[in-house]
Every structure is written in C-alpha cells, then in structure tokens.
Amino acid sequence: MKRFDTVLFDFDGTIMNTNEVILRSWQHTFQTIEHRDEDVAKIIKTFGEPLEVTMKKFFPDVPVDEAVEIYRSYHRDNFGDLITVFPGMKNLLRQVKERGEKTGLVTSRLAYTTKQGLEKYDLKDYFDVVVTAEDTKKHKPDPEPVNIALKKLHSLPGNSIMLGDTMFDILCAKNAGVTSVLVGWSLALKSGDDFGEDAPDHVIRKAAELLELL
Structure with a gap:
C-alpha cells in the first residue's frame, strides 16, 4: 500500500x-537604490520569503512597488538565460x-x-x-x-x-x-x-x- x-x-x-538570477536581481536592486552590493549570505537567508516582505526589510525608506519593479524588471529580462x-x-x-x-x-x-x-x-x-x-x-x-x-x-x-x-x-x-x-x-x-x-x-x-x- x-x-x-x-x-x-x-x-x-x-x-x-534559480540561484544566479535571484542573486543577480538582488544585487542589481541594491546597486540601483544604494549603489552597493549586499552580502550574499544575507540575501540567501531571505530565499522563499515573499518579495514584498523582503523589500520592506532591505529598503524601509523606499516605496515597495518601486523597489519590487527594479528587481522584477531585471529578473524578467534575465530569467530564461540564468536558470x-x-x-x-x-x-x-x-x-x-x-x-x-x-x-x-x-x-x-x-x-x-x-x-x-x-x-x-x-x-x-x-x-x-x-x-x-x-x-x-x-x-x-x-x-x-x-x-x-x-x-x-x-x-x-x-x-x-x-x-x-x-x-x-x-x-x-x-x-x-x-x-x-x-x-x-x-x-x-x-x-x-x-x-x-x-x-x-x-x-x-x-x-x-x-x-x-x-
């Protein structure tokens, strides 16, 4: 049985x-908003969390929709090539x-x-x-x-x-x-x-x- x-x-x-496309999308977002790279280990700890929730944690002073679109625009453009x-x-x-x-x-x-x-x-x-x-x-x-x-x-x-x-x-x-x-x-x-x-x-x-x- x-x-x-x-x-x-x-x-x-x-x-x-999807590790590479996720990490690259995050680094693109950090570069765009804060002109720096984030520690990879900190990003990995957020894997599986809804994107909007993570954005609020990483960029509390930036409108969530704006930060999400920065991430998703890069993600959409590169997803197929990096998975x-x-x-x-x-x-x-x-x-x-x-x-x-x-x-x-x-x-x-x-x-x-x-x-x-x-x-x-x-x-x-x-x-x-x-x-x-x-x-x-x-x-x-x-x-x-x-x-x-x-x-x-x-x-x-x-x-x-x-x-x-x-x-x-x-x-x-x-x-x-x-x-x-x-x-x-x-x-x-x-x-x-x-x-x-x-x-x-x-x-x-x-x-x-x-x-x-x-």
Whole structure:
C-alpha cells in the first residue's frame, strides 16, 4: 500500500536552480537604490520569503512597488538565460508520474516566470496542478497555498508529501498537515538543524531519494 498518493513540489531551489538570477536581481536592486552590493549570505537567508516582505526589510525608506519593479524588471529580462533544472529532478518527476501519484507545484513565484521555467525545460506536463503567488491571498509559511493545491487535487493532507528548500516551505507543509521533505541541494538550507522543533520530517540529498519515501 502506498504511503502517499500526492507529491507537492516547491519551484525555486527545489526543482529549478534559480540561484544566479535571484542573486543577480538582488544585487542589481541594491546597486540601483544604494549603489552597493549586499552580502550574499544575507540575501540567501531571505530565499522563499515573499518579495514584498523582503523589500520592506532591505529598503524601509523606499516605496515597495518601486523597489519590487527594479528587481522584477531585471529578473524578467534575465530569467530564461540564468536558470537550470537541478540534476535528477526531471527524471524524478517522470518516475513519480509513471507511478501514478498526483503532483502539484506550489510556489511563491509569479505565474509568468513559473510558466517560463516549466516550458523551457518541458516540465509543465509533469504537474496536475500549479499554484503560484497570484492564486493565494496568504503565502508560505501560511498553509493556504498547499491547501489550495490539495483541494484542486482532491487529496488529503495525511496522504500527501511536499518537497522544499526553505523554512517557509517546511512550515507551510507542516501547517497544512502534510509530510515535509527538505532538499539538501539548495543554497538556502543544507539540513534541518536550523528548525528546532519545526524540523522537517525527512531530508534528502539527491532527487531519486524521494522514491524511497513514497
């Protein structure tokens, strides 16, 4: 008997390596507003956080919409050239679909670039449901994005598992009652040590290791 019939995936840092375009977009924003580069480690700590929230922290004296547009204009122009799929991920998605599990993509990214990334690497057909930032009023770590995906898939939390690379992903899964898996190939987090009581249920180092949990 299968432990899970539904597998949910985060996008950035889980399926798609968007590290370079994100870091470059942030440095462009800092250069434009403050004429300096920011420490990369400080930027990485914000991975997974809604962009508007991070902008308020980094640039409290700048209108959020203005700062966001500086970031997103660079991001849009360079996204397609600077992203890659993480090793083994496309093969994993194919195997999950062949096994018959229902699949969903749950991301805080906007629909436009999410679609662009999925289409560039022919990944769109591997997902039964895609939930992006525009689909929710609340974002990770609130459970709403996962709840929407489960509702569309007619899936139960107890039969579902979610992969992510940030604390926001793991807490979102936990808050929705879904089994959480931290991926170890992201820049964001390498282990569950930073979570304390909210540690992920599982940590995997390679994409294929997910199959051992299903």
